Amino acid sequence: MKDQQIPIIQIRNCLLVSIQTELHDRLALDLQESLMDRVRVTDAKGVILDVSAVEIIDSYITRILNDIGKSVRFMGAVCYIVGIRPAVAMTLIEMGVELDSVNTALTLDLALEKLELLQS
Amino acid sequence: MRTVESEIGAILTGTISAITQRSIFNRLGPLAARPVSQLSSADRQTVLSELESSVRLFARRNSAELIAASARALGVDGVGGPAAGATAGAAGTAATAGGTTASAKKLPIEQEKDIATARLEAWSEAVRIGLSKFTSVKVATAVSELARNIVFYAGRGTVELRVVRDDKGTSGLQIVATDQGPGIPPAKLEEIWAGTYKSQRGMGKGLVAVKKLVDEFQLDTAAGKGTTVTCLFRGER
Incomplete structure (x- = not known):
């Protein structure tokens, strides 16, 4: 099977990643790595991960999202996760798993708004 | 020659993304690459019943239309209902003597890629046995955690999905994750x-997370003998 890659899009000084596939482990780790590179190269102030198409998030993927959030923060940027599905949120709560190293917003629009407020 | 994948792909395109189609066809295994004209009628039924469950999952709005179109492309008539039930039963590895297990996979x-397939x-x-949308996501998440534990700590094992009926005839899902790995030593279990x-x-939280998600949970583990986790999602009424 061909290597998949998740595209990272730059809008002004934000990096936007729309995850359109079930995150498997290799893919998630690759994403973390290339995202770090892009934050450094582009001097991005914010990173937005859109997970509205992701139907299952387990504790391992949660850890990866948290790790991405932490590393983005270490580089001086802010990380938002947007579009978590209701069933995914309920499941994470029930499992007692925390998404505490990232910010969350309901939609992409709201995340962009919050990031803009931060910068003005 | 039109293969199952090209024939059905043409129908699904527009509603189901290419990536999701990939995973649907992966589930069909070698059948996906066979020309439709060379399929036996049993093969056609298998393809159709597999498609039914995946399409219903991913195309919420017009799944009925897509399944009907797929059935026409495969030359199978009579979609859903009794036909689908019959194939689903036949595909399972036979009912157990006890009679409570309706089918098992x-x-x-x-x-790692088996984790995604399993969930x-x-x-x-x-979804097929009628659990709610939320419960189905919980089921998939629990299986994901258990399968991941197998890959990480034991290297290999199996996840069995058993459809069980309670005394009122409501279907629930039992999940049995088994490996012959190193087992979990008592001290580590206490920490977990x-x-x-x-x-x-x-996160080291997989097992705890699964235990919180399910209705019944049982862990059998012994150093050197492997680990078996058995858990149950009860049917909803």
Whole structure:
């Protein structure tokens, strides 16, 4: 099977990643790595991960999202996760798993708004 | 020659993304690459019933239309209802003597990509037997955690999905994750349940998370003998 890659899009000084596939482990780790590179190269102030198409998030993927959030923060940027599905949120709560190293917003629009407020 | 994949792909395109189609066709295995004209009628039924569960999962709005179009392309008539039920039963590995297990599917877990396959399989099984949308996501998440534990700590094992009926005839799903790995030593088990265990690769919270998600949970583990986790999602009424 061909290597998949998740595209990272730059809008002004934000990096936007729309995850359109079930995150498997290799893919998630690759994403973390290339995202770090892009934050450094582009001097991005914010990173937005859109997970509205992701139907299952387990504790391992949660850890990866948290790790991405932490590393983005270490580089001086802010990380938002947007579009978590209701069933995914309920499941994470029930499992007692925390998404505490990232910010969350309901939609992409709201995340962009919050990031803009931060910068003005 | 039109293969199953090209024939059905043409129908699904527009509603189901290419990536999701990939995973649907992966589930069909070698059947996806065979020309439609060379399929036996049993093969056609298998393809159709597999498609039914995945399409219903991914195309919420017009799944009925897509399944009907797929059935026409495959030259199978009479979609859903009794036909689908019959094939689903035949596909399972026969009912057990006890009579409470309606059907079972055993999935080998040997590498990371099997985790994604297992959770997709579990999800569509949950939807098929009528569990709610939320519960089905919980089922898939629990299977994901268990399959991941197998790959991380034991290297290989199996996840079995058993459809069970309670005394009122409501279908629930039993998940049995088995491996012949190193087992979990008692000291580590204590840390796991206390929530103080931190693994190198995961959060170290997989088992605790599964236990919280399911209705019944049983763990059998012994050093050197492997680990079996049995859990149950009850049917909803």
